[in-house]
Amino acid sequence: MESEQRKIAFICSKGDLDMAYPALVMGWAALGNGIDVTLFFTFWGMDMITKDRQKHLELAPVANTSMKMRLMGLPTGTLGIPNLLGIIPGMTAFTSWFMKKKMAKVGAPPVDEYLQMLVDAGAHLYACKMSVDMFGLTKEDFVEGVEDIVTAGDFMDMTEGSQIIFI
Amino acid sequence: MTDLVNVAFNAEGFMTDPTQWTKEIAEILAKQEGIEVLTTEHWKIIDYCRTTGLASGKAPTLRQITVGTGITTKDLFALFPKGPAKKVAKIAGLGKPEGCV
Numbered sequence: 504m505e506s507e508q509r510k511i512a513f514i515c516s517k518g519d520l521d522m523a524y525p526a527l528v529m530g531w532a533a534l535g536n537g538i539d540v541t542l543f544f545t546f547w548g549m550d551m552i553t554k555d556r557q558k559h560l561e562l563a564p565v566a567n568t569s570m571k572m573r574l575m576g577l578p579t580g581t582l583g584i585p586n587l588l589g590i591i592p593g594m595t596a597f598t599s600w601f602m603k604k605k606m607a608k609v610g611a612p613p614v615d616e617y618l619q620m621l622v623d624a625g626a627h628l629y630a631c632k633m634s635v636d637m638f639g640l641t642k643e644d645f646v647e648g649v650e651d652i653v654t655a656g657d658f659m660d661m662t663e664g665s666q667i668i669f670i
Numbered sequence: 671m672t673d674l675v676n677v678a679f680n681a682e683g684f685m686t687d688p689t690q691w692t693k694e695i696a697e698i699l700a701k702q703e704g705i706e707v708l709t710t711e712h713w714k715i716i717d718y719c720r721t722t723g724l725a726s727g728k729a730p731t732l733r734q735i736t737v738g739t740g741i742t743t744k745d746l747f748a749l750f751p752k753g754p755a756k757k758v759a760k761i762a763g764l765g766k767p768e769g770c771v
Contacts, residue, residue: 528770535732537753610733610771620733623743 510539510665512658517670518550520560520602520614525670527617534624541665542621543658544649545631548670549638552628552645557615561599565589575601615646622648629653629661674698682756684765688724691763699761705750708761712749714739719762729764731755733771 511533513526530540550556564570564584572579588594603613611617622628628649635641635652642652653661677695678686685691696716700708708716718739722730732755736743750757759767 531732532755532770534747535753535755537751610731610769612733612771620736620743624747 507664508539509537510541510662512541512543512662512665512667514658514667514669515542515544515548515551516546518547518556518560520562520599522670523551523560523614524606524611524617526668527614527621528611529668530621530626531617531624534621534626539665540621540624540626541662542626542628543631543653543662544629545634549630549634549640549645551614551618552630552649553640554644554646557618557646558613560614561595562602563589563595564598565594570598574605618646619648629658631655631658680765682766684756684760685763686765688720688763691720695763696761699763703750703757703761704752705757705761709749711741711745715741715746715749715758716762719758719764723759723762723764728769729759729762729767731767731769731771732758734769 511530513530515523515526517523526542530542533540544552550560562570565586566589568583570584572582572584584594584598606613612620618628630640630642630645630649630652632652632654642649674695677690680686685695697708700706700712705712715735718735719730722734722738730738732743732746735741735758736746741749746754755767759765
């Protein structure tokens with residue numbers, strides 16, 4: 504019963520804490536189901552694989568219309584966190600800390616550990632050449648597991664037949 | 671001599687009654703999943719899944735298995751190639767894992 508090997512590629516373009524998780528969660532599920540997984544990190548998404556950034560991804564409350572105060576257990580209905588409060592020093596650190604706590608509660612490991620799990624399970628990680636050049640990074644700036652720095656064209660070649668998800 | 675004639679499965683191939691499970695059934699199911707021989711390491715994982723699965727009523731997720739058994743992600747994926755998530759649960763006679771991690 505040989506069927507064609509299913510392949511999924513994720514393009515990770517965001518470096519916010521909350522936007523790091525979709526590819527990790529879905530990529531892990533895909534690997535668990537025997538699907539080939541490739542992750543391509545571009546622009547801010549490279550924070551997910553950059554050694555000195557990976558553990559410090561943040562979630563800012565300013566201009567985040569989905570982040571309601573009730574997330575913190577306050578009986579405030581659908582009231583958001585006022586942008587004016589969001590600009591207080593320490594607020595981004597607070598909301599980031601809070602989100603990390605929420606993620607841990609559902610059993611999701613931190614971004615660095617999660618990504619390592621995907622690598623150990625056989626995911627292929629690549630960084631975007633144009634973004635690397637633009638931000639002045641090199642392969643040494645990235646965590647182990649990042650296989651190469653590739654162009655958009657290379658990515659198209661290596662993902663032939665894959666389902667592609669842009670995040 | 672064990673066969674699967676009297677064992678109940680759902681449409682996806684998961685056993686519906688975990689109490690019907692035996693080690694012999696696990697060996698047959700493993701072969702169906704492409705694993706010819708169940709080693710000590712395989713059994714360590716299956717036993718863990720049986721224990722936690724029967725206690726909670728849910729098949730453990732892959733993360734729960736690695737944390738619970740101390741077996742690394744790499745080894746887990748090598749022991750149950752081509753997607754351990756469903757394979758482990760099937761062989762252990764449990765339902766489909768419900769968690770995401």
